[in-house]
Amino acid sequence: MPVKPPTIIIDYDRCKKCLNCIRACTAFEGVYEKGEDGYPKVVRPEYCVECLICHLVCPSNAITHKNYRETLVLDLSGLPIERYKHIV
Amino acid sequence: MAKLTLAAVTLTACGGCDVQIMRALLHPDIMESFEIVYWPFAVEETRLPEKVDVALVNGVVRTEEDLEKLREVRKAARRLIVVGSCAGFSGIAGQADYWPTDASLRAVYGKPPENTVKVLRRVFSPADLVPVDYIVSRCPPLVPSIVSALRAVLGKTSIETVESTVCSQCPRRIKEIKEIHFKKGMPRDADPETCFLSQGYLCMGSVTLVGCGAPCTRFGLPCFGCSGPSHEVALRRDSDIVIALARKIAVLAGLDPVEGAETVKKKLLETYGPRRFYVFTMGSEVIRTKPNAYAVEAAAETRLNPELCEKMIETRKKYLRR
Numbered sequence: 001m002p003v004k005p006p007t008i009i010i011d012y013d014r015c016k017k018c019l020n021c022i023r024a025c026t027a028f029e030g031v032y033e034k035g036e037d038g039y040p041k042v043v044r045p046e047y048c049v050e051c052l053i054c055h056l057v058c059p060s061n062a063i064t065h066k067n068y069r070e071t072l073v074l075d076l077s078g079l080p081i082e083r084y085k086h087i088v
Numbered sequence: 089m090a091k092l093t094l095a096a097v098t099l100t101a102c103g104g105c106d107v108q109i110m111r112a113l114l115h116p117d118i119m120e121s122f123e124i125v126y127w128p129f130a131v132e133e134t135r136l137p138e139k140v141d142v143a144l145v146n147g148v149v150r151t152e153e154d155l156e157k158l159r160e161v162r163k164a165a166r167r168l169i170v171v172g173s174c175a176g177f178s179g180i181a182g183q184a185d186y187w188p189t190d191a192s193l194r195a196v197y198g199k200p201p202e203n204t205v206k207v208l209r210r211v212f213s214p215a216d217l218v219p220v221d222y223i224v225s226r227c228p229p230l231v232p233s234i235v236s237a238l239r240a241v242l243g244k245t246s247i248e249t250v251e252s253t254v255c256s257q258c259p260r261r262i263k264e265i266k267e268i269h270f271k272k273g274m275p276r277d278a279d280p281e282t283c284f285l286s287q288g289y290l291c292m293g294s295v296t297l298v299g300c301g302a303p304c305t306r307f308g309l310p311c312f313g314c315s316g317p318s319h320e321v322a323l324r325r326d327s328d329i330v331i332a333l334a335r336k337i338a339v340l341a342g343l344d345p346v347e348g349a350e351t352v353k354k355k356l357l358e359t360y361g362p363r364r365f366y367v368f369t370m371g372s373e374v375i376r377t378k379p380n381a382y383a384v385e386a387a388a389e390t391r392l393n394p395e396l397c398e399k400m401i402e403t404r405k406k407y408l409r410r
């Protein structure tokens with residue numbers, strides 16, 4: 001079981017203030033809250049269940065979780081993975 | 089430093105990429121560092137040398153000749169850069185798969201001509217067939233991007249891809265969606281400061297790779313996805329353009345990200361048809377091999393509906409007669 005809550009970082013340069021992350025967060029208490037400036041803030045990272053739904057609903061891929069379990073379902077053919085390292 | 093030799097190869101393409109390559113090669117530092125040894129578009133040499141340092145390839149593999157050329161250039165080149173969304177993700181030229189080949193030939197020539205080039209059964213993007221060093225995506229590809237790929241080959245810069253989407257560069261404000269209802273056609277009556285999705289129009293920005301600067305949405309057109317699919321769509325086996333987009337729209341409308349997304353997906357496909365979502369990726373293996381993708385369904389539309397083909401042939405003939 002995780003003992004340390006994940007570190008959740010929102011890249012405010014990318015964030016669109018759409019608040020999809022707040023709407024979709026699975027945690028009972030809600031990890032995010034809307035700040036006074038209209039941007040979402042990470043207020044309760046300890047409740048995060050690491051479902052990563054917030055990543056999928058974010059239109060600009062602005063959210064990163066650090067030290068969370070790896071859940072990405074990668075395409076094992078390797079085809080796009082290699083390619084996406086070198087795209088301009 | 090001795091100049092590096094450069095070959096530019098055009099497969100089945102529209103010529104737009106060649107123009108962009110030309111503009112990139114006019115940069116003084118690029119001009120100083122590369123010597124063009126083969127490029128039918130601009131130099132006289134008609135044979136590809138056996139060895140070149142760098143090759144720029146644009147267009148799709150549509151004919152046997154294209155396939156041969158691609159093999160040849162991959163064998164010859166130390167570094168291979170594919171240029172344009174055609175070469176990266178099948179692009180606009182990948183739309184050729186929408187029509188059965190004989191229908192396309194009939195539309196242009198009346199009856200299929202004899203002794204013509206051998207057209208393959210489907211379109212491939214070069215990046216799906218051979219290992220590539222860099223992909224310069226977009227249609228047309230941006231000149232600065234071609235330049236930075238060439239500089240990377242010279243070891244002057246390194247290229248880091250950014251895992252974000254067109255939305256992050258788009259100035260339009262995303263607002264909550266009141267009701268799931270999609271409008272067809274161009275967003276002529278749309279508010280210029282609000283996101284197209286919030287106004288019921290389709291925009292592919294949130295599932296498209298960042299980097300273009302969102303010129304289309306700034307100008308009043310929705311994003312059609314010319315940069316290719318975002319990392320989320322491309323790297324996740326369970327993802328696809330339609331469902332990834334539907335999930336974001338569903339949550340904007342206050343629906344559940346799983347069940348709501350399915351409802352929205354259905355509605356999207358009903359309203360626009362599958363082809364609309366794969367304008368630049370219909371022939372891409374990255375997309376076609378996804379269990380949840382509709383690229384193959386999109387391409388099958390005309391096979392399942394011969395009347396549609398006949399209608400296209402008639403329209404095309406009329407257009408050619410003009």
Ligand code: SF4
Pocket residue numbers: 010014015016017018019020021022040057058059060061062063
């Ligand atoms: S979902 Fe993404 S873009 Fe929207 S408010 Fe949250 S972090 Fe910002």
Ligand code: SF4
Pocket residue numbers: 008024025026027031032047048049050051052053054055
């Ligand atoms: S990973 Fe899940 S629980 Fe954690 S912040 Fe994102 S949506 Fe909430």
Ligand code: SF4
Pocket residue numbers: 100101102103104105146147171172173174175179180181226227228229
């Ligand atoms: S990527 Fe665009 S500009 Fe380049 S060949 Fe294809 S259609 Fe033409």
Ligand code: SF4
Pocket residue numbers: 016059254255256258259260261262282283284285291292293294302305310311
């Ligand atoms: S969906 Fe389109 S209009 Fe909306 S923010 Fe993204 S790029 Fe801009």
Ligand code: SF4
Pocket residue numbers: 226227254293296300301302303304305310311312313314315316
């Ligand atoms: S906004 Fe979309 S269609 Fe327009 S240039 Fe960018 S990626 Fe291409």
